[in-house]
Amino acid sequence: MRRILLGSLFAAVSGFCSLAFQTLWYKQLALVIGIDVYATSTVIGGFLVGVGIGSLVFAKKVNQIGNIKSWYSSLEALVALSALAISVVLYQGVSLYVQVESILGQSALLIYALLLAIPPFFMGGTLLLLIRWIEVSTGAEEKSPAGLLYGMNIMGAVVGALSAPTLLLPHFGIFNSIVVVVVVNLILAMTGYLVINVVNAPKSRHENNGEQEVILKRALVLLYSVSGFVAIGMELIWIQTVLQYMNTRSIAYATILAVLLFGLMSGNLFANRLKLNSVKSYSLLLSLMCFSMISVIAPYLVISKFVWDTQMVVKAAAYGLSHSSMFSNLSSFVFIAFFFVFMGAFVFGCIFPLALKIQKNNQTQAHFSGILLGFNTLAGVVATAMVGFIFIPTFGAINTIKILSGLIILVVMLFVRHAQFKRPVYVSLMLLLAMVAILPSSKLSDLLVEKEGGNLLWFAEGVGNTVAVIEQGEGERAFHRLYIQGVSNTGDVMASLRYMRLQSYIPALIAPEPPKSALVIGLDTGITAGALTNIDSLDTRHVFELLPEVVEGTKNFNGNYNVANNPGVDIFVGDGRQQLSRPGMSYDLITLEPPPPTASGVSNLYSDDFYKLAKTRLTDNGVMAQWWPIATQSVEASRSLVATMLNNFKYVTLWTTEVHEMLLVGSDKPQNMDPTRIASTINSNPDLNRSLQEVGVKSGDALLATYVASREELEDFSGSDTTLITDDYPLLEFDEWTNELVVTDIMPDLINRFTVATSDKAHVEQIKYEQDNLVAFYIATMAAYENQPDTWRNYMNWTLKRDPNNAYYMWFKP
Numbered sequence: 001m002r003r004i005l006l007g008s009l010f011a012a013v014s015g016f017c018s019l020a021f022q023t024l025w026y027k028q029l030a031l032v033i034g035i036d037v038y039a040t041s042t043v044i045g046g047f048l049v050g051v052g053i054g055s056l057v058f059a060k061k062v063n064q065i066g067n068i069k070s071w072y073s074s075l076e077a078l079v080a081l082s083a084l085a086i087s088v089v090l091y092q093g094v095s096l097y098v099q100v101e102s103i104l105g106q107s108a109l110l111i112y113a114l115l116l117a118i119p120p121f122f123m124g125g126t127l128l129l130l131i132r133w134i135e136v137s138t139g140a141e142e143k144s145p146a147g148l149l150y151g152m153n154i155m156g157a158v159v160g161a162l163s164a165p166t167l168l169l170p171h172f173g174i175f176n177s178i179v180v181v182v183v184v185n186l187i188l189a190m191t192g193y194l195v196i197n198v199v200n201a202p203k204s205r206h207e208n209n210g211e212q213e214v215i216l217k218r219a220l221v222l223l224y225s226v227s228g229f230v231a232i233g234m235e236l237i238w239i240q241t242v243l244q245y246m247n248t249r250s251i252a253y254a255t256i257l258a259v260l261l262f263g264l265m266s267g268n269l270f271a272n273r274l275k276l277n278s279v280k281s282y283s284l285l286l287s288l289m290c291f292s293m294i295s296v297i298a299p300y301l302v303i304s305k306f307v308w309d310t311q312m313v314v315k316a317a318a319y320g321l322s323h324s325s326m327f328s329n330l331s332s333f334v335f336i337a338f339f340f341v342f343m344g345a346f347v348f349g350c351i352f353p354l355a356l357k358i359q360k361n362n363q364t365q366a367h368f369s370g371i372l373l374g375f376n377t378l379a380g381v382v383a384t385a386m387v388g389f390i391f392i393p394t395f396g397a398i399n400t401i402k403i404l405s406g407l408i409i410l411v412v413m414l415f416v417r418h419a420q421f422k423r424p425v426y427v428s429l430m431l432l433l434a435m436v437a438i439l440p441s442s443k444l445s446d447l448l449v450e451k452e453g454g455n456l457l458w459f460a461e462g463v464g465n466t467v468a469v470i471e472q473g474e475g476e477r478a479f480h481r482l483y484i485q486g487v488s489n490t491g492d493v494m495a496s497l498r499y500m501r502l503q504s505y506i507p508a509l510i511a512p513e514p515p516k517s518a519l520v521i522g523l524d525t526g527i528t529a530g531a532l533t534n535i536d537s538l539d540t541r542h543v544f545e546l547l548p549e550v551v552e553g554t555k556n557f558n559g560n561y562n563v564a565n566n567p568g569v570d571i572f573v574g575d576g577r578q579q580l581s582r583p584g585m586s587y588d589l590i591t592l593e594p595p596p597p598t599a600s601g602v603s604n605l606y607s608d609d610f611y612k613l614a615k616t617r618l619t620d621n622g623v624m625a626q627w628w629p630i631a632t633q634s635v636e637a638s639r640s641l642v643a644t645m646l647n648n649f650k651y652v653t654l655w656t657t658e659v660h661e662m663l664l665v666g667s668d669k670p671q672n673m674d675p676t677r678i679a680s681t682i683n684s685n686p687d688l689n690r691s692l693q694e695v696g697v698k699s700g701d702a703l704l705a706t707y708v709a710s711r712e713e714l715e716d717f718s719g720s721d722t723t724l725i726t727d728d729y730p731l732l733e734f735d736e737w738t739n740e741l742v743v744t745d746i747m748p749d750l751i752n753r754f755t756v757a758t759s760d761k762a763h764v765e766q767i768k769y770e771q772d773n774l775v776a777f778y779i780a781t782m783a784a785y786e787n788q789p790d791t792w793r794n795y796m797n798w799t800l801k802r803d804p805n806n807a808y809y810m811w812f813k814p
Contacts, residue, residue, distance in 0.1 A: 015156025034575025046116030054124020059370025147272030228376030244486020267349025696808025705770030
């Protein structure tokens with residue numbers, strides 16, 4: 001019993017290290033090749049290839065190894081040291097990758113995938129050696145430990161998946177977190193060397209008992225391989241479909257993965273305790289193959305408003321207990337992940353121990369476990385490519401679920417002839433067929449509309465993403481909203497139209513010299529990029545957009561000047577930061593329209609490293625405009641956001657583009673805020689003038705009224721000891737949870753810093769008049785958030801009385 005407990009502990013710690021490494025490698029690789037699906041696939045594919053090949057290689061050797069003590073400790077040490085070496089290579093960043101790519105082309109991605117397969121290769125042998133150790137130590141008469149140890153290995157993986165974004169990254173950053181996990185892995189290696197006492201294990205060679213056993217063994221390997229293919233395929237689908245009930249922060253992805261692993265672990269441990277002979281186990285295995293997909297499909301059929309309401313009840317109850325927004329949101333994520341993922345994962349988890357029960361010779365459990373896990377894992381590699389890059393983009397997520405169900409039906413029908421108890425298998429087959437038949441192919445888009453309301457205008461599923469445009473509101477207040485992964489990003493409502501246009505107009509109008517070239521990172525609704533078409537001085541307008549589906553979806557938004565089809569705008573699909581890293585032209589203006597800063601991977605567009613990279617592509621007179629949404633992160637995180645910008649530009653100014661949005665403009669030469677020049681530029685350009693008036697900016701003075709502060713005031717706001725955002729420490733990703741009420745915390749401080757951008761007496765009075773209107777409107781908004789209707793009404797009426805025809809204020813008219 002003591003050895004089994006120790007083996008279970010070793011397996012759990014090993015599982016923790018493996019998933020922690022995988023999560024942290026993704027963070028590193030995202031900085032090298034971008035945050036798109038190729039980074040994810042490279043990490044997952046390389047990891048699975050390593051584990052799969054390692055399992056098969058060591059499956060052949062494990063029964064011939066005598067000194068289990070040395071072999072196990074050596075493999076764990078090799079995992080740790082190779083993981084550290086790979087991390088050092090990834091730490092060199094994009095410059096090394098670009099050099100490799102210049103020599104090998106697209107094969108560079110394959111090189112990195114193979115590098116990431118090295119530590120998992122050694123991982124593939126550690127579990128098998130633990131199984132062999134327990135088998136040899138306890139004797140043949142004892143029950144095989146394979147199912148238990150595999151379950152404990154997955155339990156450790158659950159902890160690793162959750163601890164990386166919630167504990168390791170916030171405390172240590174990316175690289176130091178890897179060092180911590182390496183140390184844990186080395187301690188495991190040393191402990192194994194001290195504890196495992198088998199140095200001369202008897203060699204065992206399994207002899208096949210006949211043709212039937214060979215056939216059965218091959219059938220089990222094929223069945224478990226198909227199970228691995230379908231399970232990894234479902235992991236991709238769950239991530240693409242369940243996020244619409246969460247959000248796109250890193251913890252949401254980690255929660256789905258953790259619940260998936262927890263389901264696999266629970267199913268594994270449950271099935272491992274069943275007292276079944278091989279005959280009954282085989283029939284149950286075939287039935288559960290069908291029930292795995294039945295459990296997958298059922299949540300999509302029964303999801304309703306009741307489930308969403310229950311999720312909100314769970315969230316409220318968790319907040320009531322903890323008074324923590326992080327805990328309450330995480331609780332709601334866990335609830336919805338359990339609803340969609342757990343039962344399917346649970347049934348998938350039952351299959352491995354059942355396959356072991358069917359195999360009769362316990363002395364070959366380490367060997368047979370390696371074969372099963374090896375082929376199961378390699379099938380997952382194939383699924384990563386086929387499901388992620390072919391099935392979902394071609395057929396959609398729901399139809400891909402039907403294809404995976406069809407694969408299960410096919411292999412079960414193929415092997416049911418070997419089962420003695422066929423009736424349960426046929427019943428489960430018929431039930432699965434019925435559920436596949438009644439599952440609507442449009443279910444994913446239907447669920448989005450049911451949850452969010454409105455009319456679906458456009459919907460597309462791509463490689464690793466889902467993009468939708470929904471019309472919401474009524475009459476004159478109707479607008480279009482963009483959803484990515486089922487989560488609202490933005491839309492063309494008045495507030496968004498205003499701040500997105502100003503993200504292009506303000507930096508263009510205050511640049512040291514009229515800009516001739518401009519770059520927008522992130523197309524989104526296309527409003528920011530489209531606004532650049534009204535800047536006459538520009539000869540070049542480039543846009544870097546991560547998702548090709550967004551480019552097509554942009555055609556459904558108003559106010560973007562048909563940017564997707566505008567010959568004056570060049571749109572390049574790919575990770576914006578990664579494209580900046582490549583040789584290319586310099587720009588006079590760089591502005592951004594990214595997802596919210598706290599979304600997974602977006603912190604990389606706010607980091608100190610990013611600004612240094614962007615400056616290599618700015619001209620001497622160039623300006624950099626950075627979106628600062630004040631309601632999406634904590635006040636402390638906003639201070640870091642500002643401090644990081646200040647750390648990279650000599651001149652930094654702050655502008656308010658909307659009550660929830662600010663804009664930081666940085667440059668190394670003084671910004672030109674001459675009111676006469678700005679007014680002349682606007683008045684001489686009818687398209688620009690009209691575009692500004694449509695969002696409530698009626699003159700050059702009204703535009704200068706959005707000025708808030710200079711570098712001196714921003715330094716006072718950010719503080720002298722504020723932590724900078726870096727690639728290695730992406731603090732925005734693990735910032736505390738906030739909501740729009742944070743506006744009431746930060747806005748009073750910002751309002752007190754409002755200053756007039758010029759001393760030109762001919763303009764100061766009008767600028768101050770416009771600025772007072774803005775401040776009154778912002779106070780009204782804060783009153784609305786604080787449930788003070790009388791104050792809101794009074795300030796709104798005062799503002800509208802002073803500026804009755806302002807399109808921006810009129811949108812919010814009581």
